[in-house]
Every structure is written in C-alpha cells, then in structure tokens.
Amino acid sequence: MKVSPLRLAGRVLAWTVYVALGAGIVWGLIALTRMYGPVYFVQAVVDGLKLGFVYALIALGYTMVYGIVRLINFAHGDVFMVGAFTSYFAITKYGWGFVPAILFAMLICTLLNVVIERVAYKPLRQAPRIAALITAIGVSFFLEYFTALKFVFSADYLTYQRPFEVVVWNIKGVLVTNITVIIIIVTTLLMVLLQYVVNRTKMGKAMRATALDKNAARLMGINVDAIISLTFAVGAALAGAAGVLYAIAFPQIWTFMGIMPGLKAFIAAVLGGIGNIPGAFIGSLLMGEIDVLVVSFVPLGSRLRDLFAFLVLIIVFLVKPTGIMGEAQVEKV
Amino acid sequence: MKRVLLAVMAVAMVLSLVLSGCASPTPTPEPTAVPTAEPTVEATAEPTAVVEPTAEPTVAVEPTAVSETSAVPSFPIKIAILAPLSGDVKTFGESTRDGAMMAIEEAQAAGWDIEVVLADSKCDAQEASNAANKVISEDGVHYIIGEVCSSASIPISEIAEAQKVLQISPTSTNPSVTVNEDGSTKQYVFRACFLDPFQGDVMASFALDDLSAKTAAVLYDVGNDYVKGLAEYFKAAFEAKGGTVPVFEAYGEDDTDFSGILGKVAAANPDVLFLPDYYNKVNLIAAQAKEKGITATLLGGDGWDSPDLQLDLVEGGYFSNHYSPADPREVVQNFVSTYTAKYGATPDALATLAYDAAKILLQSIAEAGVDDTTVVAEKMAALQYEGVSGNITYDAQHNPIKAAAIIKVEGGQVVFDKFVAPE
Numbered sequence: 187m188k189v190s191p192l193r194l195a196g197r198v199l200a201w202t203v204y205v206a207l208g209a210g211i212v213w214g215l216i217a218l219t220r221m222y223g224p225v226y227f228v229q230a231v232v233d234g235l236k237l238g239f240v241y242a243l244i245a246l247g248y249t250m251v252y253g254i255v256r257l258i259n260f261a262h263g264d265v266f267m268v269g270a271f272t273s274y275f276a277i278t279k280y281g282w283g284f285v286p287a288i289l290f291a292m293l294i295c296t297l298l299n300v301v302i303e304r305v306a307y308k309p310l311r312q313a314p315r316i317a318a319l320i321t322a323i324g325v326s327f328f329l330e331y332f333t334a335l336k337f338v339f340s341a342d343y344l345t346y347q348r349p350f351e352v353v354v355w356n357i358k359g360v361l362v363t364n365i366t367v368i369i370i371i372v373t374t375l376l377m378v379l380l381q382y383v384v385n386r387t388k389m390g391k392a393m394r395a396t397a398l399d400k401n402a403a404r405l406m407g408i409n410v411d412a413i414i415s416l417t418f419a420v421g422a423a424l425a426g427a428a429g430v431l432y433a434i435a436f437p438q439i440w441t442f443m444g445i446m447p448g449l450k451a452f453i454a455a456v457l458g459g460i461g462n463i464p465g466a467f468i469g470s471l472l473m474g475e476i477d478v479l480v481v482s483f484v485p486l487g488s489r490l491r492d493l494f495a496f497l498v499l500i501i502v503f504l505v506k507p508t509g510i511m512g513e514a515q516v517e518k519v
Numbered sequence: 520m521k522r523v524l525l526a527v528m529a530v531a532m533v534l535s536l537v538l539s540g541c542a543s544p545t546p547t548p549e550p551t552a553v554p555t556a557e558p559t560v561e562a563t564a565e566p567t568a569v570v571e572p573t574a575e576p577t578v579a580v581e582p583t584a585v586s587e588t589s590a591v592p593s594f595p596i597k598i599a600i601l602a603p604l605s606g607d608v609k610t611f612g613e614s615t616r617d618g619a620m621m622a623i624e625e626a627q628a629a630g631w632d633i634e635v636v637l638a639d640s641k642c643d644a645q646e647a648s649n650a651a652n653k654v655i656s657e658d659g660v661h662y663i664i665g666e667v668c669s670s671a672s673i674p675i676s677e678i679a680e681a682q683k684v685l686q687i688s689p690t691s692t693n694p695s696v697t698v699n700e701d702g703s704t705k706q707y708v709f710r711a712c713f714l715d716p717f718q719g720d721v722m723a724s725f726a727l728d729d730l731s732a733k734t735a736a737v738l739y740d741v742g743n744d745y746v747k748g749l750a751e752y753f754k755a756a757f758e759a760k761g762g763t764v765p766v767f768e769a770y771g772e773d774d775t776d777f778s779g780i781l782g783k784v785a786a787a788n789p790d791v792l793f794l795p796d797y798y799n800k801v802n803l804i805a806a807q808a809k810e811k812g813i814t815a816t817l818l819g820g821d822g823w824d825s826p827d828l829q830l831d832l833v834e835g836g837y838f839s840n841h842y843s844p845a846d847p848r849e850v851v852q853n854f855v856s857t858y859t860a861k862y863g864a865t866p867d868a869l870a871t872l873a874y875d876a877a878k879i880l881l882q883s884i885a886e887a888g889v890d891d892t893t894v895v896a897e898k899m900a901a902l903q904y905e906g907v908s909g910n911i912t913y914d915a916q917h918n919p920i921k922a923a924a925i926i927k928v929e930g931g932q933v934v935f936d937k938f939v940a941p942e
Contacts, residue, residue, distance in 0.1 A: 226786050233778035343799040345829060354810055361785075363810050438803040446773060481779025488768050488780045489741060502538035 218483050225359040230482040231475065236366040236435060238474020239373040243428035244451035245458070245466040245473075246380065247421025253397045253461035254417045256315060260322040261302060263448015264329035265422050269295045270430025270439045271339050277349050284349040288372070288430045295426030296419045303418040308411070334441040346437035369431045374425060377467060383420070384463065393417060397461070406499070446492070450477065453499045459512025467511060473498070553736040594890050598623065598880070599654035601665030601675060603642035611667045611869050612642070615689055617862050618873030619664050626881050640666050640675070647671035651678045661685065663883075664876050667869065669693030676708040683707060685892040685899070687880055689872040697917040707896050709917045711876040711908070715745050717924050718820040718839045719752030721939045722793060725837065727760050728936070729925075730816055732790035734763050738780060738804060740796050742770035746870040749795035749820045765789060777804050779812045789815050797822040805832035824926075836928045840909060841868045842926035843935040854907045868908075875906035909938075 219227045244266055251259045273291040282290065306325050310318045334341040353364040384390035395403040396413045404410050432447060433439050438494040450473055458469025471497065480494045481487040502509060565649050600619050602612035616637065623633055636658045640647040647666055654660045655678065663679060663686040666672040672691035679686040680699075687709045688696055697708045724733040739750035747769075754764050767786040768780045783803070784792060792808065792815040794801050801823055808817075809832065817836035824840055846852075854874065858866040866874070883899040884890075904911045909921030922938040 222786070226782065229782055229785075233782065236778070237776060267872065345799070345827070347800050354812065356812070361810065361812050365810075400724060419707075432775075434805065436777075436804050438799065442773070443775065446775075462574060477776070477783075478779045482782055486769075488770050488774075491779070492771075 209510040214461055222483070225484070228360045230478050232360060232362055232366060234475035234478035235471065236369055236474070237477055238433065238471035239369045239426050240432050241447065241451045241454050241473050242426045242467045242470035243373055243376065243431070244447060245455040245470045246377075246463060247425045247459070248452050249460055249463060250417050250421050252455070253463075254393065254414055255307070255318075257307065257310075257318050257322065258452065258460075259307075259418075259421070260319070260448070260452075261325040262421065262425055263444035263446075263451070264333075265295050265299050265302075265444075266425040266429040266432070266448060267439070267441060267444035268298055268329065268333065269426030270433040270443065271333070271429075271441075272426070273430040274344060274346055274433065274439055276429075278347050281441050282349070284368075284434075287349060288427055291430045292423040292426040293424040295429070299418045299422030299425075300415050303415055308414075329426040330441050337439055341441065343438055343440045346433040348437060350504050365435050369435065372427060372431060380420070380424070380463065388496050389413075389416065420422060435496060450495055453495055453502075455509075457502050458507055459509030462509070462511045465509055465511030533750040544821070579834065590885050590888065591630045592632075592668055592888065592890075594883060595633045595634065596662065596890055597636065597660040598662045598664060598877075599638060599651075599658065599660040601638050601640040601647060601650050601654070601663055601671075602667055604637070604639040605669075606641050606643075608642050608667065611690075612639070613667065614867050615873040616666050617857070618866060618870030619674045619689070619877040621858060621861060621870075622874045622877035622881065631881070636660055640671050642666065642668040642671050644670055644674045648674045648678060649776070655679075655682050655684055661890060662895075663687070664689065664873065664880065664882055666691065669696055669741060672696045676705055677737045678705050680705045683696035683892050685709075685712060685880070685896055687876045687899075689876040690869055694916070697733060707892060709879070709896075709913065709919075711872045711879060711901055712841065713923065714918055714920060715820070716748045716752035717755075718923060718940065719749040720756045720830065720941060721785075721839050721925075722749075722795075722818050722820065722837075723753045723756035723760065723762070725839075725925055725939050726757065726793075726816075726818060727762055729939075730791060730837075732762060732816070734765055734787065734789040735791045735793055736766035736768075736785070736787060736789040736815065737764060737793045737795075738768050738770060738777075739794075740772055740800065743796070745822070746796050750793065752906050753793050753795065753878070775803065777807045778811070778854045781808055781813065784808070784815070785811045785813050791816045791818050792878045795822065796821045798825040798828040802827075802829045802832060805829070805836075811903045828928075830928050830931045833928050834931070836924050837936060838928075839923040840926050841923070842871055843926065843938075846924070846935065850905065851907050871907050875904075875908045875911070879904050879911065910940075 215227070239240070244262065247262050247265075248259065251257055251262070269291040272294045273287040276287040276290045302325055306321050308319060309316055327442075333339040348365075355362045355364075382390075384393060392403070392408045392413050393416070395406065395408055397412050400410055403413075426446075429444075451470065454469035454473035455466045456469070457472060458465030458467065460466075476494055476498060477491055480491045484490055484494075545796075600616055602615040603609060604612045604616065620635070623635055627633055628670055636654050638650040638654055640650040649662065650800050651674070654663065663675065663684055665686075666675055666688060667690050669691040672686075672688045673693065673696055676686055676688075676696055678684075689711045692712060692714050693712055694714065697705050697706055697710055712789045723735075726735060735753075737750050737754055740746045750767070754767055757764055766780070766783050766789065768783065770777065770780065792813060794804055794817060796804070796819075799815075801819060805817060806829075815835050819833075819836065819838035821838065821840045823833070823838040854871070855866060858870065858874075879899065879902060882904055883895050883902055886902075887894040887899040889895075900912060900913050900917065902911065909919070911919045914920050920941055922940040925936040925939055926933050927936040
C-alpha cells in the first residue's frame with residue numbers, strides 16, 4: 187500500500203491532535219480531582235452515568251430509525267414524554283408497580299409510534315427527505331400541544347410518584363441511589379435484548395438488510411414496510427422505558443419535558459455516529475458525563491450545560507461528521 | 520377503510536396543530552407569577568396577617584373603634600375602589616372589594632360620611648386608565664384604593680399623581696407603582712404590601728438570628744424576576760450580616776436534573792439551603808437534595824405556599840409569607856371572624872391587604888383632619904398603623920415597612936413559627 191507523503195503528514199497531524207486532546211482531557215480530570223477531591227469527582231461521574239444511561243435508551247430510537255429510513259424522528263422526545271405520562275397514570279391512578287408500569291408505558295409508546303409512522307411518515311416515503319423531517323417536527327409540536335390540553339394530560343407540572351422507596355447507599359462518601367442502579371440494570375437489559383434481536387434473529391437480519399439497501403431487501407422478499415414499522419416500534423418501546431426511568435429519577439413531568447432530553451439524546455446519537463447502535467450507547471454515556479461534569483466543574487456551569495451540549499454537536503459536525511463509530515457513506519445520487 | 524382512517528387522523532392532526540398554534544408557543548403552563556402582575560395572589564390560601572407580636576394590641580377591630588385617633592371627620596369623603604371585577608382574575612378583585620368595603624362600612628357605622636365608587640378596571644392598563652379618569656373627573660373622588668395588578672396600578676398611579684389624587688394599592692408589588700422612572704417617589708401613591716425582595720432580607724435575618732446559620736447555599740431560576748430578586752436580596756443581606764454564601768447557582772426554567780449543582784451544595788455542606796422558587800420546582804429540587812444527603816435546613820419564600828408543596832420533602836423547612844393563620848392578636852382574630860361572618864368565607868391575603876389599605880387611608884384622613892390629598896399624603900407617609908397584615912410605617916419610596924410571617928413545615932403540617940421584622 188502506497189501512501190502519499192502529504193496524506194501521511196495529514197494522518198500524523200490528526201493523530202497528534204487526537205493524542206493531545208486525550209492527554210489534555212486526562213490531565214484536566216486529574217487536576218480537577220486534585221482540586222475538589224476524588225469523592226466530588228466520582229460523585230459527578232456516577233450522576234452522569236445515571237443521565238447517560240437514560241439518554242442511551244432515547245438515542246437508540248433515533249439511531250435505529252435513522253439507520254433504516256434516514257429520518258431524524260424529532261417526535262421521538264415526545265414519545266419519551268408520553269411514556270413518562272402513561273406510567274404516571276398507571277402508578278398514581280391504578281396503583282401499579284414499577285414493572286407493570288414500565289411495560290405498559292413501552293406498549294403504549296409502541297402503539298403510538300407505529301400510528302405516527304403510518305399516518306405521518308409512510309405517505310412520505312417517496313417524497314424528498316426534507317418533507318419527512320419537517321413532518322417529524324410537526325408531529326413533535328402536535329404531541330406537545332395536544333397532550334397539554336386539559337382533557338389529555340393537562341398543561342400542569344405533575345409530581346411523579348415513585349413506585350418504590352428511594353434507597354441511598356454511601357460508598358466511601360459517594361452516594362449511589364437505587365434509582366441509578368435500576369436505570370443501569372434496565373438499560374443494560376434492554377440493550378442486550380436489542381443487540382440479540384438485531385444480530386441474532388431473522389427479524390434483525392431483515393432490519394440490517396433494509397438498512398443496507400431497501401430495494402435489494404425488497405427483492406429478497408423482505409416486507410420492508412413491516413420492518414420499518416417494527417423499527418419504529420422498537421425505538422418507541424425504548425423511549426417509553428426511558429421516559430419512565432427519567433421521571434423516576436427527576437420526579438416532575440409536563441408535556442414539554444421531552445424536548446431537552448430528546449435533543450441531548452440526538453446529539454449523543456450524532457456523537458456516537460448516527461445509525462450505529464453501539465455508537466449511540468457510547469455517545470450517550472459521554473453526553474451524560476458532559477452534562478453533569480460541566481455543571482460540577484465549569485464556573486457558571488449550570489447555565490452553560492446546554493451550550494456545551496450543542497457545542498459538542500457543532501464540533502462533531504465540523505471535525506468528524508460520521509461520529510465516533512459511524513462509517514463514511516457515499517451519497518447515492 | 521385504511522384510507523378513510525388515515526384521512527380522519529390526518530385531519531385531526533392538522534386541526535390540533537392549528538388549535539395549538541393559537542396557544543402560547545412558550546412552554547409555561549405553570550403560573551410563573553412574575554411580581555409585576557398578581558402580586559400576593561400566589562400566596563393566598565389561608566386567612567391571617569403578618570405582624571410583629573406586640574404584647575398588647577392597641578386597637579380592637581370593632582365597628583366603634585375605627586382609628587387610633589378616634590376623630591371622626593366632619594366632612595364628606597369620596598373613595599373609589601378600582602379592582603378587576605370581571606375576567607380571569609375576578610376573584611382577586613372581589614376579595615379586594617370585600618376587604619376594602621368592610622373597613623369602609625365599619626367607618627360609616629362610626630359616623631363617617633363616605634361615598635364609595637366601585638369601578639371594574641379588569642386588571643388591564645387601558646381599562647384602569649379609563650376607570651381612573653372617570654372616577655376622578657366625573658365622580659370627583661380624591662382617594663383611590665387599587666388596583667390589584669401592577670400592570671393596572673402603574674397607569675392609575677400616573678393619572679393620580681398628575682391629578683393630585685391619593686392612591687393606595689393593596690397588592691401591587693412592582694417597584695414602579697410608587698416610584699417614577701427617574702427614581703423619585705410618587706407623592707400621592709402608596710401600597711399596603713411588602714415587596715418581594717423584602718422576603719429575601721427577612722429569610723436571611725431569620726437564618727442568621729434564629730437558626731444560627733453561618734453558611735447558606737442559594738439556588739434560583741435565572742429566568743424568573745421574582746425568584747431572582749429573592750435570591751439576590753437574600754445573598755446580599757446574608758453576607759452583609761456576616762454569613763457566607765459558598766454556593767449561589769442559577770438554573771433554567773425547564774431544568775430537571777439538579778445533580779450537578781446539588782453536588783456543589785453537598786460539597787459545601789451549608790447550614791441552610793435557600794430555594795426561593797415556586798412549589799413545583801421546590802418539590803423537584805428537594806427530592807433530589809434528599810438523595811444527595813443534604814441536611815441543610817430548607818428555606819423559601821411565599822412561592823412555597825401551595826397545597827401542592829410536598830411537605831414530606833421539605834420537612835423542617837421554613838418559608839416567609841404575608842400573614843399567618845395562627846396570629847393570636849385580637850385585631851387579626853376579630854378581622855377574621857367578622858369577615859367570615861359577613862362574607863361566608865375566610866379572608867385571603869388580598870382581602871386582608873385591601874382591608875388594611877382602606878384602614879390606612881381612613882386613619883391618614885382622620886389624622887389630616889382636612890379633605891386635602893396633599894396633607895393626607897404627608898400624614899400617610901408618616902403613619903404609624905397597626906393592622907391585620909402588620910405594624911405598618913412607610914419608607915421613603917412609600918413601601919410599607921412591616922414584618923413577615925415565618926411558617927414552619929413540621930410533622931407534615933405548616934405551622935406558624937414567628938414574625939420577623941425588617942431592620
């Protein structure tokens with residue numbers, strides 16, 4: 187393999203930048219830990235993990251849908267909100283426990299997203315991609331304002347009743363709640379399940395085939411429409427679960443609650459490489475850490491956290507648009 | 520069939536989108552009561568008053584004893600009550616009217632010759648201007664009680680100032696009600712309620728003196744003037760009196776994850792944590808503070824006063840309010856029982872402040888002894904008045920100097936703790 191000297195120089199330069207960045211981050215973290223003490227730092231990391239695992243569930247839905255139909259489903263954050271509300275009603279009105287409530291929320295979100303896909307996106311399958319994108323924004327507004335009506339969810343800020351008592355463990359000064367543990371367990375379970383479905387089942391194979399080439403998949407006898415619906419359904423189920431976990435962690439819900447977590451998860455998906463499932467997971471963990479560490483260590487951080495999040499998006503687009511794990515794609519013209 | 524269903528759903532979606540377009544685009548379903556409008560309203564569920572516990576009440580509220588001076592003026596007076604008597608804040612106007620009317624009727628029973636002009640100013644700047652012009656030029660009133668909302672009180676105050684008509688607003692908290700744009704005080708305009716930032720002062724004194732706190736953390740919503748005002752005044756007062764504020768952090772209106780800033784609070788381990796936001800945010804922050812192992816005493820302002828405040832989360836906390844249900848003073852108990860008998864409901868803070876506003880006005884007129892608003896305004900500025908909502912004197916900006924009630928959350932109940940006077 188022959189590499190031109192110019193390209194080689196470029197590579198060396200790029201790697202120098204990466205190594206310098208990495209070293210800078212590590213050095214910064216060590217310095218901060220010295221300044222504030224390790225407990226403070228570890229505590230922030232644990233809190234960031236909690237957030238990151240919830241973002242991961244949302245980001246998976248973004249990334250899967252994008253992988254299959256090349257659509258950024260901006261209504262995804264609102265499906266997440268619906269998940270939080272359905273579990274709220276299940277818990278508060280019917281006294282259900284955590285497990286039935288989360289399953290119920292996942293079911294309702296699945297149905298909702300399949301309906302959204304059929305009504306709003308399927309008729310636009312052959313339309314320019316921008317049409318579907320704008321429709322997604324419309325669906326997002328529809329869900330936010332429709333559910334804010336009095337006879338739907340109401341526009342009130344509701345206090346979410348946790349279906350279990352909060353237990354706090356003190357591990358050498360670092361406080362870990364059972365909420366964090368439950369979030370990590372549930373997310374990991376769903377991730378493993380998803381990985382199994384996508385990589386080991388026939389359905390998953392069909393999904394991957396559809397993602398690769400829709401027309402070829404159709405020629406191979408795959409029901410592409412059903413696979414697309416299935417993808418939306420799986421993404422929504424994960425978002426529904428995320429809604430429940432998020433509401434348990436931060437026990438207040440209102441119909442616009444999905445906007446910010448939705449955007450952060452979207453950034454996470456882009457950061458990890460949109461369309462890539464492990465990438466979305468890694469991107470989300472990073473996003474959660476950025477969110478909490480900025481508040482903990484940057485002066486005025488509590489006001490700047492969103493700025494930093496969007497800065498990440500811009501930097502990713504500028505430096506490596508394919509994200510951490512994404513692969514460059516040749517646009518088919 | 521499928522196609523029909525699709526069409527129906529599409530139509531429903533479009534329709535809802537159109538409908539939602541009419542709604543406000545900003546996600547603020549919660550009454551983010553900025554102090555400019557609906558001042559004390561947020562905090563008015565229970566009757567009572569705010570007063571320093573003076574050993575002996577000097578005045579009993581009975582029809583015979585209307586004012587300390589006991590001099591019944593020999594001349595007739597005309598008073599206008601401007602309040603929103605229709606529209607979405609109708610109940611605020613009605614409470615204000617009832618409270619003011621009760622004081623006036625007591626005076627009439629004592630032999631005063633008072634004519635009352637009622638006008639509906641709808642909590643609206645234009646309506647309020649019209650109403651003020653009408654009562655001044657057509658009815659010839661010299662005294663105005665009102666409005667409830669600052670947005671309506673400000674235009675009235677401009678007319679009153681120009682026409683030399685004395686105005687007292689029971690509940691408008693915006694500073695510009697009594698102060699001109701150039702910073703000078705409006706000679707003929709007063710108010711009966713304390714300003715929101717005052718609560719920040721009060722809680723700082725309370726934390727230092729009564730809770731012996733040395734360090735405080737303050738978390739506030741940077742987008743809400745009311746919350747920000749309380750937070751900044753608290754910090755300034757707390758530091759001025761020798762305390763330190765190691766954590767003073769802002770958050771956004773829609774923030775839900777407070778782990779980062781609460782981590783800072785936990786690391787600083789302050790004696791008190793001041794959360795001057797409304798009850799719903801307080802619930803959210805208090806829940807997360809518990810998980811962070813924060814043991815600081817929680818403090819707040821009148822935004823906490825709601826049945827939706829989760830008392831188990833803020834157990835042991837204190838907040839300031841305009842009044843207290845447990846004020847034992849005779850003047851308060853008499854007011855509450857008379858009002859309840861008269862109107863069949865316990866007086867809220869609006870009624871209480873309107874009653875006090877009317878009493879302040881009547882006492883100033885009695886002290887002046889003439890129907891001349893310039894003299895009455897002078898007397899009011901120098902007034903010493905013991906009312907249901909507190910011992911009132913006026914500062915240079917015509918804002919009342921009076922005590923705030925401190926309410927404690929104890930055993931899942933809100934109980935009256937004490938009064939804290941300004942310094």
